[in-house]
Amino acid sequence: MIKLTFVQADGTQVETDASPGMSVMQAAVNAGVDAIAAECGGACACGTCHCVLSQDWFGRVAAPEADEVDMLEFVIDPQPTSRLSCQVVVTEDMHGITIRVPASQV
Amino acid sequence: MTTDPAAEIDLAPHSAAFAVNPYATYAAMRALETPYYWEDANTWMLTKIADVEAVALNKTMLRNNDDYISAEDRKAQQRAINFHDMPFHEHYVQVNLLESEGATHDRLRKVVFREFTPAMIARQRDAIQTFVDGLLDELSEQDDIDFVSDFAAHVPGHIIGRVLGVPDEDAPKLRHWSEEVVRYFDPGRGNADKARAEVATKEFYEYLLDLLAIRETAPQDDLLSRLIAHRDAGQLSQDELISTAMLILMAGHGSTIDVLGSGLHSLLRFPDQHQRLRDDPALIKTAVQEMFRFESPLPYFHRFATEDTEVGGMMFPAGTRFGLLYGAANRDPVRFQHPDSFDVGRAPNRHMAFGGGGHFCLGNHLARLDMDVIFSTINARFSSVELAEATPEYKRGLSVRGPKALRIRWQRA
Numbered sequence: 389m390i391k392l393t394f395v396q397a398d399g400t401q402v403e404t405d406a407s408p409g410m411s412v413m414q415a416a417v418n419a420g421v422d423a424i425a426a427e428c429g430g431a432c433a434c435g436t437c438h439c440v441l442s443q444d445w446f447g448r449v450a451a452p453e454a455d456e457v458d459m460l461e462f463v464i465d466p467q468p469t470s471r472l473s474c475q476v477v478v479t480e481d482m483h484g485i486t487i488r489v490p491a492s493q494v
Numbered sequence: 495m496t497t498d499p500a501a502e503i504d505l506a507p508h509s510a511a512f513a514v515n516p517y518a519t520y521a522a523m524r525a526l527e528t529p530y531y532w533e534d535a536n537t538w539m540l541t542k543i544a545d546v547e548a549v550a551l552n553k554t555m556l557r558n559n560d561d562y563i564s565a566e567d568r569k570a571q572q573r574a575i576n577f578h579d580m581p582f583h584e585h586y587v588q589v590n591l592l593e594s595e596g597a598t599h600d601r602l603r604k605v606v607f608r609e610f611t612p613a614m615i616a617r618q619r620d621a622i623q624t625f626v627d628g629l630l631d632e633l634s635e636q637d638d639i640d641f642v643s644d645f646a647a648h649v650p651g652h653i654i655g656r657v658l659g660v661p662d663e664d665a666p667k668l669r670h671w672s673e674e675v676v677r678y679f680d681p682g683r684g685n686a687d688k689a690r691a692e693v694a695t696k697e698f699y700e701y702l703l704d705l706l707a708i709r710e711t712a713p714q715d716d717l718l719s720r721l722i723a724h725r726d727a728g729q730l731s732q733d734e735l736i737s738t739a740m741l742i743l744m745a746g747h748g749s750t751i752d753v754l755g756s757g758l759h760s761l762l763r764f765p766d767q768h769q770r771l772r773d774d775p776a777l778i779k780t781a782v783q784e785m786f787r788f789e790s791p792l793p794y795f796h797r798f799a800t801e802d803t804e805v806g807g808m809m810f811p812a813g814t815r816f817g818l819l820y821g822a823a824n825r826d827p828v829r830f831q832h833p834d835s836f837d838v839g840r841a842p843n844r845h846m847a848f849g850g851g852g853h854f855c856l857g858n859h860l861a862r863l864d865m866d867v868i869f870s871t872i873n874a875r876f877s878s879v880e881l882a883e884a885t886p887e888y889k890r891g892l893s894v895r896g897p898k899a900l901r902i903r904w905q906r907a
Contacts, residue, residue, distance in 0.1 A: 422842045428854035429551050429846075433603075435611070458604060462611040494612040494859060 390483045394421045394439075397491035406478045412487060413437040413474035425493045430474035432456055436493035437473040438463040445469075445485050449476055464490060499525070505532055505539070507892035508682045514888065516793070516895070517834065520822030529806045529816075537796065537815045538805070541822035543829050543846065545806040549797050549816055550850035556595045557853065559798040559813070576688060582695040587675055590737035592745070592853060599852065602738060605724050606856060609657070609717050615859040622653055622867045630875060634906050638882055641900040646754035649864060654746035657860070658739060659709060659716025664701070671698040672747040675740075680891040695740075702736050717742070746857045749791040750864060752889070752896020757785035757865060758872075759900055762881045764836045771838045772873050781838035782865040787845035788836050793821025794892045795849060820846045821895060877907040 389405035392415050396402065404419035406412070416424040416437075428434035432455050441449065446469035452460070456475045460466050473487070503522050506512055512519060523530045524541040532539050540546045549555050560568055572578045577588060591602040608614065629648055633639055651665040651672070660668065674694035678687050706722065713719035718739060725735045761768040761781075771781050799805075799814040810816075824845045825833040848855035855861075872879065882901035889898055 417844070420842075426844075427848065427858070428852075429547050429850035431551055431851040431854065433852050433854040434858075455600065459607075462608065462613070464612065 390478055390480060392416075392419075392478070392482070393484075393486045394419065394424075395486060395488050396421065396423060397489065408478055408480055410478050411474050412439065412476040412478060413472075415478060416473055416487075416489070421489055423489045423491065423493065424473055426474055428474075432459055432472060432475055435459045435462050435472065438466075438490055438493055439471055439473045439476075440467045440488040440490070441469045441471055442486065443469055445482075445487075446471070449479075449482065449485075464492065464494070500530055503530060505530070505534075507680075508890045510890070513890045514885075516821060517825055520819060520825060523819075524822055524826060528808045532817065535815075535817070537817045538810065539817040539819055540806060541819050541826070542806060543823035543826040546818045546820060546823040546846060547850055549805060549818060550846070550853075552797075552803070553852070554799065554801045554803065555797040555816065556800055557795070557797060558593045558595055559800060561595070562798075562800045562812070576683065576685070580688060580692040580695075582699055583675070583678070583692050585733065586699055586737045586740055587691075587695055590734075590741045591856075592741055602730060602734060603852075603856070605721070605729050606717075606738060606742070609720070610856050610859060612859050615863055618653060618657065618860065619863060619867065621656060622649075622864060623871070625649070625652055626868055626871050630871065634875065634904075637905070638901065638903050641758055641902050642751065642755045642897060643899060646751045646900075649754065649868065650750035650861075651743075651747050653864060654743060654857070654860065657717055657746075658742060659714055659718040660705065660743070667697075667701070668743050669747060669751075670694070671701075672744040675744055676748050676894070680893045682891055698740055698743075699736060702739055706735070742857070745855075746860060748894065749896075750861050752894060753785060753789065753791040753861070754865065754868065755886075755897040755900045756789035756791065756888075756895065757782070757869065758879070758902070759881075759886060759897055760785055760788050760836050761838075761869070762879065762902070767836055767838045768879075771869075775870060775873065777838050778866050778870050779862075780841050780843065781869065782862050783843045783845065784836060784838055784840050785865065786847035786862075787824045787830070787840070787843055789895055790821040790824050790845070790847040791895055792847070792849075792893065793895050794819055795853075817892075818849075820849065872904075875907055876904045879904040 392404050392406050394402045394416055402419050402421050404415055406415035411430055413424055413426045413430055425436035427436045456472050460470050505519055520541050529538045529540050633644055651668045655665050655668055671694040674690045678691035709719045709722055721735050724730055771777050795818045797816045799810055799812055801812050803810055827833050848858040880903050882903045886897040886900050889896055
């Protein structure tokens with residue numbers, strides 16, 4: 389299992405074990421990280437599963453595709469290392485990653 | 495002798511009993527181990543939220559299978575569902591953003607998505623508040639109103655019309671066209687509905703042509719003017735512009751009226767929850783989400799399988815038609831504790847009233863903002879609201895859900 393840590397807006401951390409192949413969004417939802425709304429269910433169609441990675445992790449996970457980049461333009465307060473968590477696939481080498489979650493998606 | 499539980503189910507969406515309570519039938523279908531085959535529509539009905547979500551997210555499941563069948567088969571298919579010999583409807587309603595897939599869908603969705611982001615929609619808050627205040631000023635002199643026709647029916651068309659750039663005074667026409675066209679998507683449609691849908695589409699088309707001509711010479715800060723600019727930049731065709739504008743007007747219209755009616759009805763049926771919201775107005779966001787979950791205004795959409803696929807424990811061949819019963823999925827106890835309870839504080843509330851996957855409702859933020867402003871304002875301005883008739887009658891059919899009328903009595907605070 390791969391350990392992911394979500395840091396919520398109030399500073400609380402949620403640690404969870406994820407399996408390779410699932411999305412970071414699914415891992416967040418399963419772990420009860422409610423700020424990941426993911427309203428479209430994971431189709432890169434709503435922009436409500438915004439998360440922010442560290443500079444280091446941003447460079448290590450697979451880069452976003454064009455539709456995700458387009459969609460990131462519309463999230464609240466986008467950062468240079470923002471991602472849509474439904475488009476980030478969990479891989480073995482992500483063990484120990486920390487993911488920041490904004491207070492709200494809308 | 496064993497009985498087949500599926501055979502016990504009588505799915506009769508046009509019956510009075512179904513309009514009163516579709517949820518008992520949904521629960522019986524959901525209790526089956528595998529999807530329910532609805533012979534009348536040659537459709538496999540999905541009611542478990544896991545199945546509905548899986549199909550909505552599956553990119554091989556399409557609303558429209560045109561690219562996978564021959565032109566002849568498509569004609570036969572359109573004939574079989576009585577979607578033929580209605581040229582305006584075929585051209586501007588049967589083909590649009592919602593009915594498209596793949597690259598066309600992505601291109602059109604990208605053009606309009608930016609208009610419906612939370613930030614863009616938030617710009618409408620003051621206009622919605624002003625309109626709602628004005629309407630309530632007029633109505634608050636009356637103690638007894640039909641909340642649907644006197645209030646709800648005026649709001650969404652006005653607001654979405656304003657987003658698009660349609661003059662306020664034309665909102666009633668939009669509502670009429672919208673209802674005539676949307677009704678024809680119901681599986682129980684008949685030839686009379688067909689003729690009305692075609693007439694409405696033609697009138698709507700001619701109306702939009704005139705309005706486009708005006709905006710072409712004098713662009714405004716509205717969606718129609720920006721769509722013209724996108725068309726001129728080659729991002730969408732003239733036909734796509736018209737079908738997109740029509741879709742936005744229709745999609746934002748009837749369903750919001752329906753959920754405004756059912757949303758207030760839910761508050762009035764569960765006075766303890768209404769009081770809870772009055773005591774803590776900050777619950778409005780979860781309350782609105784719960785209104786959408788509890789009485790989802792568009793409870794039914796379909797998908798076609800384009801490949802052999804496993805769904806809900808069964809294998810289905812390419813070409814199978816599935817019914818996604820969002821209204822049933824949103825009462826699935828697997829995801830929602832006490833699903834038949836109306837809970838204004840429910841969180842998380844991962845319902846599917848706005849659908850899922852690539853066709854996820856574009857206007858969801860606008861619909862929720864309308865509801866937020868309306869119910870917050872009503873609670874602030876009226877000290878009591880109660881039902882004037884015990885059991886309001888709901889619309890019949892599978893595709894829509896909302897009260898035909900909602901007679902209420904209210905008292906100003």
